Amino acid sequence: MDYIKISSVSPKLKVSDVHYNKKEILTSIRQLSENSVKVALFPELSLTSYTAADLFFSADLLEEAEKALEEIIAFTRNLDMVVILGLPVRHEGRLYNSAAVLFEGEILGIVPKQNLPNYNEFYESRWFTAYHRTHGQQIDLGAHKRVPFGNLVFSAGEYSFGVEICEDLFATVSPSSSLSLQGAEIIFNLSASNELAGKSVYRRDLVKITSAKNIGAYVYSSAGPNESTTDLVFSGHLLISEYGTVLAENERFSIETDQITAFIDIARIRGERLRNTTFRNEAVNPQYLAEKVSFRHASYEVVGFDRKIDPHPFVPNNPEERKTRAREILAIQSHGLAKRLNHLHMKKTVIGISGGLDSTLALLVITKTYQILGIPHENIITVTMPGFGTTDRTYQNALELCRELGTDLREISIVEASLLHFSDIGHDKAVHDATYENVQARERTQILMDIANKEGAIVIGTGDLSELALGWCTYNGDQMSMYGVNASIPKSLVRYLVRYFYEEEFSGNISRVLKDVLETPVSPELLPKGTEDELLQMTEDIVGPYELHDFFLYHYMKYGAGYRKILFMAETAFRGVYDPETIRKWLKVFVKRFYSQQFKRSAMPDGPKVGSISLSPRGDLRMPSDASYDTFMDTLE
Known part of the structure; x- marks a missing residue:
């Protein structure tokens, strides 16, 4: 009950x-x-x-x-x-x-x-x-x-x-x-x-x-x-x-x-x-x-359930509360990074910019940090690294945002390096499997790390809480950085924070770019694009809607809710949006990925906790990397 x-x-x-x-x-x-x-x-x-x-x-x-x-x-x-x-x-x-x-x-x-x-x-x-x-x-x-x-x-x-x-x-x-x-x-x-x-x-x-x-x-x-x-x-x-x-x-x-x-x-x-x-x-x-x-009741059947279940528990419903929360979260992120830079006696940071939500938020957090420390934006080294799946839309958004912010913008294509690596390891470039994708992710990380060494800087991670929960990152690729400012920000909240920036803190061209970033489908852009430059690899088509996964994560981590209860709550919260079988399907994906991908979280870099939920192995989640999920899958069956 x-x-x-x-x-x-x-x-x-x-x-x-x-x-x-x-x-x-x-x-x-x-x-x-x-x-x-x-x-x-x-x-x-x-x-x-x-x-x-x-x-x-x-x-x-x-x-x-x-x-x-x-x-x-x-x-x-x-x-x-x-x-x-x-x-x-x-x-x-x-x-x-x-x-x-x-x-x-x-x-x-x-x-x-x-x-x-x-x-x-x-x-x-x-x-x-x-x-x-x-x-x-x-x-x-x-x-x-x-x-x-x-x-x-x-x-x-x-x-x-x-x-x-x-x-x-x-x-x-x-x-x-x-x-x-x-x-x-x-x-x-x-x-x-x-x-x-x-x-x-x-x-x-x-x-x-x-x-x-x-x-x-x-x-x-x-x-x-x-x-x-x-x-x-x-x-x-x-x-x-x-x-x-x-x-x-x-x-x-x-x-x-x-x-x-x-x-x-x-x-x-x-x-x-x-x-x-x-x-x-x-x-x-x-x-x-x-x-x-x-004493004992004769029955505990839930009849006439009318309790409102918030489908987006990470994001406050009240508009003013959302703004206040956004300012507080951004302050935590930026001051966390400021402390790290002061400790290391560094003024330079390196970040990979894709034109997507996560890297955009991370870049904006860095700019707020530099405002706190009084460091000019040209000390932010932004690197765009186009690959096989990079679309013109995300590429142009990345370039325009960096130019508007006045960062040290650099462009390094990963295409030739990836093709050479395919040849070195004997991988057919026509086979678009995990190796094909992860080679690109690790090549980008290597570039960022090496630039950081060369420039006396640290690499700022862009991955978010939702990706960590699902293990939707490449081990020793985009999973790794020297400080992850988005590590406890779920995707649903990333969306709102970017929206907050373009509605409250910027105007003109930057605001337009941020709005377009927000409207761009989520994708790692690691598979080849279409003949019309269209995006073919959609993350939410593969792992499921992030709003569902954020809901599952919140209730599992916050209250230790059982998966049958989470299923019941999700069916109530998303009634009319997703049918019960769709919710069950993606909850099974969540369970399988959450347990099987713990090894990536066990090696995650430092990053600030901003809400009540974090997956840091040093703080909120001490979980064995080889835990079985069979019991939990049986529950959902």
Whole structure:
């Protein structure tokens, strides 16, 4: 099970009218169950209303709440859904602001509030007792004996969760941190947070940050505007956040019952926690040591999956965020190279320019580096090396870009050298196989390396993250350089960065050239071109669409997602773009190439990490070069 369907509800209610509130809650429970929701969360003290004030001292109100709870418990008997709702609970002469966790006609546990606000507009300590472990870990509630009480982690096997109540989230040390460390992957918060100017933004940020800090999900339900407005107004704010991202949020101030629903990615949470050694080694606050409560759902079938899966996870959707990200990435690349040049006491760089995306981005990064260091562009030695497959379009773009930037442009054809090498090794030039292609790639690398030695310079690599993932590079050819500035930039992001340059940083002829580079099909140009100078070798026809491979790479490296899950996510993200069999076909290619080509990454040169994903053998991926991919291919079969 990878996804769990969760709902957060703020029901329409009446202050201290338990019967009315119960009916509204039951209506929501029925509807959510019919929609295959697995866990439904209701606000703090939702059976009685939060603003009942001194009516909490009324035995009648408390007894009515307990009777209503029994009716709701009975209603859940034949439902495959957990219900979490708030009510006041009496225990050993104390009254607790509590959450009842219900499932299949039973109380799984009662979680009392541990941090009672008693400042400004709040005075909960007037009615309730803040829970402490010395108050016991079990409770008798009506006919339900020895019900787990206190800090609890509820485990369904396929997922687990904890519960805290309103102020517990706002406390300096909150129960949710310790509950997460004890296995809770989702935290549910029953709340009654009143509205003040700007408070909703703070509340939203707090939920986001808490879900990120706990490497989990956080589901929040607050009391709505039908609470008493004697002194305060409540908005019914509902939030579902996963690992720092808000999946769902409502429009506040609905006077009718309001709800939000989202699918939480449990596998993603588990993958992140497995990788995070800080999380694994953190100590649990003894005050929040939890008992485990186990239960099982009848089914985990994903029904009505409507979670949006971003098809381009490396590139932000928001235009302004994309610009900010581009500037930050380019700063990391250029400052990384600046440090390397300063360390080597060098001012010259050598780069092969093909007129393609990767070499164009690398050249632009070098120019930004030279701006930082105050070095003139003529110290950038740009070498165009036309071969058998070089088209006039890419050739002219390469020349024009270098001239416009004022680099030391040199042209060295590799045709004669490659033909001589074919002769030396006895290769038929009419056989256009891997040898035919790799001879050209290695000839170009040799030229660049030798010029660097001659000029006292370093060779700047142009290969990107997507090519490294697929091993789409020639070992000891374009795989090698002295510093690879694009090493952690995937192809989908390379495209955007080049677009950023021509839209934001350049104009005139340079902008025109960059736009044409962006529109040129991706190709290594190692096979002969057509009779009309047309490009015949298209990379994405051979290895598959880079947008798919970048998607596969992101979810595999970021969360350790299984390939069946990646397939499901890709089918959702690219619905209407690629059919399922096409996606499966290219995912098989990805798996085979990712594992078989590790030896190239094991010997990759230094280069700056710019995002959360890198394939550096010194950092993010320590993988044996002879690992088998058979198990993973079997999974896809």
